[in-house]
Amino acid sequence: QKEVEQNSGPLSVPEGAIASLNCTYSDRGSQSFFWYRQYSGKSPELIMFIYSNGDKEDGRFTAQLNKASQYVSLLIRDSQPSDSATYLCTTGANSKLTFGKGITLSVRP
Amino acid sequence: SAVISQKPSRDICQRGTSLTIQCQVDSQVTMMFWYRQQPGQSLTLIATANQGSEATYESGFVIDKFPISRPNLTFSTLTVSNMSPEDSSIYLCSAGDRAYEQYFGPGTRLTVT
Numbered sequence: 001q002k003e004v005e006q007n008s009g010p011l012s013v014p015e016g017a018i019a020s021l022n023c024t025y026s027d028r029g030s031q032s033f034f035w036y037r038q039y040s041g042k043s044p045e046l047i048m049f050i051y052s053n054g055d056k057e058d059g060r061f062t063a064q065l066n067k068a069s070q071y072v073s074l075l076i077r078d079s080q081p082s083d084s085a086t087y088l089c090t091t092g093a094n095s096k097l098t099f100g101k102g103i104t105l106s107v108r109p
Numbered sequence: 110s111a112v113i114s115q116k117p118s119r120d121i122c123q124r125g126t127s128l129t130i131q132c133q134v135d136s137q138v139t140m141m142f143w144y145r146q147q148p149g150q151s152l153t154l155i156a157t158a159n160q161g162s163e164a165t166y167e168s169g170f171v172i173d174k175f176p177i178s179r180p181n182l183t184f185s186t187l188t189v190s191n192m193s194p195e196d197s198s199i200y201l202c203s204a205g206d207r208a209y210e211q212y213f214g215p216g217t218r219l220t221v222t
Contacts, residue, residue, distance in 0.1 A: 043213035043216050044152065088151065092208060095140070
């Protein structure tokens with residue numbers, strides 16, 4: 001069973017809109033969640049992590065964690081074409097990360 | 110954050126040969142990992158490179174095929190042995206002081222003919 005499921009996408013939004021990327025997880029014991037961004041042909045890069053219930057904001061990015069409902073989200077405000085990439089949400093277990101296929105976001109100019 | 114370099118960046122190899130990929134980190138780190146990524150697919154963890162001891166391999170990956178070394182806290186190598194076309198992939202090294210906050214190298218694009 002996958003630890004985190006990326007259950008939306010591919011996603012296409014117009015420039016300037018809010019992009020909402022959502023994941024659900026099955027293990028209630030999961031404590032921390034991470035969002036990685038991977039541009040086509042490039043390596044993944046860590047963009048956000050969240051450990052506590054609620055929201056965490058960093059510039060145009062907001063990570064949301066709802067432990068009661070077991071979902072984690074990434075909101076991108078004022079989406080730009082440069083945000084077009086695959087976004088990977090993951091949680092840690094057994095001192096390693098397990099990645100799913102990710103959510104592909106396309107921001108239309 | 111750590112800065113990670115990999116060598117070679119790409120290579121074309123013949124079936125049956127071996128290739129060693131090097132991963133260098135600009136600072137000492139606790140954790141180092143090796144991943145494989147097929148085109149259009151997500152990352153698959155090959156193994157955790159442990160400093161001073163044998164690597165910890167994931168299901169489906171064995172030491173004879175993917176020997177890994179980690180002689181110190183800044184360097185690791187992955188060897189792809191007795192290659193076949195199915196080994197054609199991008200191989201990525203990652204590192205960090207926490208297992209869950211990893212920084213990735215640029216990858217090595219391997220083509221086996």
